[in-house]
Amino acid sequence: MRVRLFKKPEDFDINKAIEVVSSPKSGGIAVFLGKVREESHGRRIKKLIYEAYEEMAIEEMKRIRE
Numbered sequence: 001m002r003v004r005l006f007k008k009p010e011d012f013d014i015n016k017a018i019e020v021v022s023s024p025k026s027g028g029i030a031v032f033l034g035k036v037r038e039e040s041h042g043r044r045i046k047k048l049i050y051e052a053y054e055e056m057a058i059e060e061m062k063r064i065r066e
Contacts, residue, residue, distance in 0.1 A: 006012035014033065021029055036045055 014031065018029060018031065036048060039045060
């Protein structure tokens, strides 16, 4: 199994992702899609900033996979 990260929404296609993990041997696929809400605690959300230590994130995903 390989780990793939998508940094930009336009790089990711949910239908392709489902196709890649689909198998006659699999009984199901769980997918989570999230969307930013308009408000949090009564205040309008203007932006999200994500930061990641990519090398560590990949290693952690590999560990979870095992």
